[in-house]
Amino acid sequence: MAEPKVLTDVGRAPEQVAAAARKEKTISKAKGPGDDKVHSWPHLVRIEFLCALAVIAFMLVWAILVDAPLEEPAAPTRTPNPSKAPWYFLGLQEILVYFDPWHAGVVIPVLIILGLMVLPYIDINPKGNGYYTYEERKFEIWTFVLGFHVLWIVLIIVGTFMRGPGWNWFWPWEPWDKHKVVAMTAVDLPYLFGFRDYWASAAFGVSVVVGYFALGTAALYGAIAKLKGRAFLKRWGAARFSLTAFLFLNMIAIVLKILLRQGFNVKYIMVTPWINI
Amino acid sequence: MSKWSEFKRAVVSSQVWRSIFRHGYDDTPRNRVLMVSGNVWLHLHPSKVRRHGIRLKFTWCMGGITFLMYLITVVTGVYLMFYYRPVAEYAYADMKYLEFDMPFGMLMRNMHRWAAHAMVITVWLHMFRVFMTGSYKPPREFNWVVGVVLLVLTLLLSFTGYLLPWDQLSIWAVTVGSNMARATPLLGHEGPFGEFTGVNPVYDARAFLFGGGEIGAHTLLRFYILHCIFIPLVTSLLLIVHFWRIRRDGLSGPAL
Numbered sequence: 001m002a003e004p005k006v007l008t009d010v011g012r013a014p015e016q017v018a019a020a021a022r023k024e025k026t027i028s029k030a031k032g033p034g035d036d037k038v039h040s041w042p043h044l045v046r047i048e049f050l051c052a053l054a055v056i057a058f059m060l061v062w063a064i065l066v067d068a069p070l071e072e073p074a075a076p077t078r079t080p081n082p083s084k085a086p087w088y089f090l091g092l093q094e095i096l097v098y099f100d101p102w103h104a105g106v107v108i109p110v111l112i113i114l115g116l117m118v119l120p121y122i123d124i125n126p127k128g129n130g131y132y133t134y135e136e137r138k139f140e141i142w143t144f145v146l147g148f149h150v151l152w153i154v155l156i157i158v159g160t161f162m163r164g165p166g167w168n169w170f171w172p173w174e175p176w177d178k179h180k181v182v183a184m185t186a187v188d189l190p191y192l193f194g195f196r197d198y199w200a201s202a203a204f205g206v207s208v209v210v211g212y213f214a215l216g217t218a219a220l221y222g223a224i225a226k227l228k229g230r231a232f233l234k235r236w237g238a239a240r241f242s243l244t245a246f247l248f249l250n251m252i253a254i255v256l257k258i259l260l261r262q263g264f265n266v267k268y269i270m271v272t273p274w275i276n277i
Numbered sequence: 278m279s280k281w282s283e284f285k286r287a288v289v290s291s292q293v294w295r296s297i298f299r300h301g302y303d304d305t306p307r308n309r310v311l312m313v314s315g316n317v318w319l320h321l322h323p324s325k326v327r328r329h330g331i332r333l334k335f336t337w338c339m340g341g342i343t344f345l346m347y348l349i350t351v352v353t354g355v356y357l358m359f360y361y362r363p364v365a366e367y368a369y370a371d372m373k374y375l376e377f378d379m380p381f382g383m384l385m386r387n388m389h390r391w392a393a394h395a396m397v398i399t400v401w402l403h404m405f406r407v408f409m410t411g412s413y414k415p416p417r418e419f420n421w422v423v424g425v426v427l428l429v430l431t432l433l434l435s436f437t438g439y440l441l442p443w444d445q446l447s448i449w450a451v452t453v454g455s456n457m458a459r460a461t462p463l464l465g466h467e468g469p470f471g472e473f474t475g476v477n478p479v480y481d482a483r484a485f486l487f488g489g490g491e492i493g494a495h496t497l498l499r500f501y502i503l504h505c506i507f508i509p510l511v512t513s514l515l516l517i518v519h520f521w522r523i524r525r526d527g528l529s530g531p532a533l
Contacts, residue, residue, distance in 0.1 A: 036327055036328045036329070037325040037326060037327055037328065038325065038326060038327075038328050038331070039306070039309040039310065039313075039324065039325055040309075040313045040319070040322040040323060040324055040325065040326050041309045041310075041312035041313045041319065041322075041324075042309070043326070043328075043331055044322060044326055044331045045312075045313075045319065045322070047331060047333065047338065048338070048341050051333075051338040051341060051342060051345075052341070052342075052345050055342055055345055056345070056349070059349060059388060059391060059392055059395070060388070062387075062391050063384055063387035063388040063391055064384065064387075066387065066391070067383065067387055068386050068387050068389075068390040068391070069446055070372055070373075070376065070442055070444055070446075071444040071445040071446045072444060072445050073369045073443065073444060073445070074365075074369065074443045074444055074445060074447065074448040075445060076448065076491065076492065076493070078445070079449065080445060080449055083449040083450070083452065083453045084449075084450060084453065085450050085453045085454035086435065086436060086439050086450050086454060087394075088397050088432060088435065089432075089436070089454050092457070093453065093454075100460070101456065101457055101459075101460030101467070101468075102457075102460040102461065102462050102465070102468045102469055104457070105456070105457020105458075105460055106457055106460060106461045106462065106465075106468070107462075109457075113425060113429060116404075116425045116428075117421075117422045117425045119408075119413060119421065120413040120414060120415075120417070120418035120419075120421045120422070121418060123413075123414070125411075125414075126414070127411075128410075128411035128414075129411045129412070129414040129415075129529065130330075130410055130411060130412060130414075130529035130530040131410060131411070131530065132335075132409055132410055133411075137411065141409070144405075144408055148401075148405065148408075274469050274470065275462075275469045
């Protein structure tokens with residue numbers, strides 16, 4: 001009887017393995033200086049595996065140390081004060097202070113989602129694709145930082161930690177006084193400018209809003225033409241420019257409205273029988 | 278040769294073993310490719326990746342961690358589903374039972390909740406990283422769009438799950454969070470132009486979401502099905518698309 005073949009772990013003879021390795025070397029030889037690729041197994045898979053282990057360990061410790069909240073049973077007739085949405089929506093609940101519900105709860109979230117979706121199509125800067133750079137993408141990065149970090153995160157922090165009963169402002173170290181009296185002195189912008197007639201006020205408000213978008217678009221056009229040149233604007237195209245201008249001005253408008261309310265007690269900029277802004 | 282290694286060799290060279298595990302851990306280029314391309318789970322990766330694209334300081338591993346959070350919520354969520362009934366009379370009692378009587382119940386509930394919160398944060402960080410590296414630029418534009426939809430689905434998953442404990446925190450958070458639906462222009466009874474479409478408190482966008490004019494038992498069942506079946510199915514389908522497109526386009530990186 002012949003000697004049984006010595007097999008490796010996978011049931012292949014050593015000479016087979018060696019032959020396979022020799023054969024493969026010719027296939028995977030480097031294609032030149034630009035070929036910086038490595039095999040996913042093991043280089044990528046091991047990073048993922050170690051990350052997963054660390055994160056699972058962290059989650060286990062967190063789940064052992066901190067219990068999920070469970071309050072008293074649901075009582076539809078007893079409304080807590082304040083009633084807060086889940087924390088990730090508190091940025092939106094916070095801008096309810098400054099905008100009507102149809103605006104803060106529907107229009108702005110839809111604009112945020114659409115704005116994020118069109119981002120790759122309006123950003124035609126070919127640089128900064130696949131590496132970190134600030135120098136080559138200043139405007140994009142500042143816009144994103146303003147919208148994402150300053151507006152979204154700061155508003156969530158305000159809504160979570162600074163708002164108490166009646167959605168009044170309380171510092172985290174202040175006790176919540178349910179009977180805190182806050183004078184409602186905010187007035188509409190047309191009133192501030194001396195308009196007393198209803199329709200004159202409405203016309204003034206509408207022209208302020210329309211004027212803001214018209215002048216803002218023109219200013220943006222001028223700024224971009226000066227910074228990047230007319231050739232860039234032509235390449236960028238009218239559709240991309242107007243979409244960018246509309247979304248950008250809407251984002252700035254949220255900041256302006258917050259400043260107008262906090263600084264000048266302005267309630268609405270535009271009052272009409274149908275919608276108020 | 279020891280008896281043990283003889284036994285081991287007999288096992289790994291048997292027909293049964295080799296029909297299950299098609300290849301071993303030989304460190305050959307061919308086998309490294311096979312490990313990825315021959316495995317249904319690992320083949321979501323390209324078999325070769327750009328060297329800089331796998332570095333932690335480039336990816337932060339955030340996409341992977343987000344997916345891991347999703348998996349944790351799926352596993353712990355299935356465990357919780359065995360003990361939880363989405364009925365207004367039982368839901369809260371089941372939560373108490375789950376916390377105090379069920380083996381590892383509290384741990385599973387905590388893991389589920391914290392992983393869901395963590396997923397919202399990691400999905401944001403992942404989006405931030407993808408933005409900062411400009412990885413949404415051609416040819417990956419549409420995968421960014423898919424990612425935005427996945428972000429919305431993550432928020433909806435978290436939001437629908439918020440109602441299920443059926444305590445004061447959940448119903449009022451969901452009430453406040455859903456109130457915007459009744460202010461939708463045209464579709465909500467408190468929204469602008471609602472009078473032109475004939476919507477009313479029991480027949481508008483919020484009533485559709487709640488399954489009635491007010492939050493109640495019908496809402497609990499509706500959110501339970503959205504949370505446990507509908508949104509996870511849609512999310513899983515889009516995750517497949519998201520991962521597949523990464524595989525096709527490769528990891529992003531500077532032009533060579």
